[in-house]
Amino acid sequence: xxxxxxxxxxxxxxxxxxxxxxxxxxxxxxxxxxxxxxxxxxxxxxxxxxxxxxxxxxxxxxxxxxxxxxxxxxxxxxxxxxxxxxxxxxxxxxxxxxxxxxxxxxxx
Numbered sequence: 001x002x003x004x005x006x007x008x009x010x011x012x013x014x015x016x017x018x019x020x021x022x023x024x025x026x027x028x029x030x031x032x033x034x035x036x037x038x039x040x041x042x043x044x045x046x047x048x049x050x051x052x053x054x055x056x057x058x059x060x061x062x063x064x065x066x067x068x069x070x071x072x073x074x075x076x077x078x079x080x081x082x083x084x085x086x087x088x089x090x091x092x093x094x095x096x097x098x099x100x101x102x103x104x105x106x107x108x
Contacts, residue, residue, distance in 0.1 A: 010035040045094060052089025055082040 013029040059066055059082045067075040 009037055010041075048089055048094050052086045052093070056086040 011034055012032045014032045016028045016030055018028070019026045059079050063075075063079070066078060069075075070078055
């Protein structure tokens, strides 16, 4: 998982099957179409990266000050909270930005 420096495009996918074995999940899908990238979507993605990583980077750069101000245990949990925030934004929020699946037409 990574954030590309130059976004190339996005795809609409249709799930075909999903298997759960030994704590592992495997999905098979087909590509239905390509979605054009908008400036808004690109800016939103990079803005989320900045919002997610800024507290962690600032905390790391000022770790001495944070430790001195908050004291050992509180400083540790403050830095842990900024790390969890960064993980949530980068691995969950950006990844689940929009629906990737296109609903199947109703059978009839």
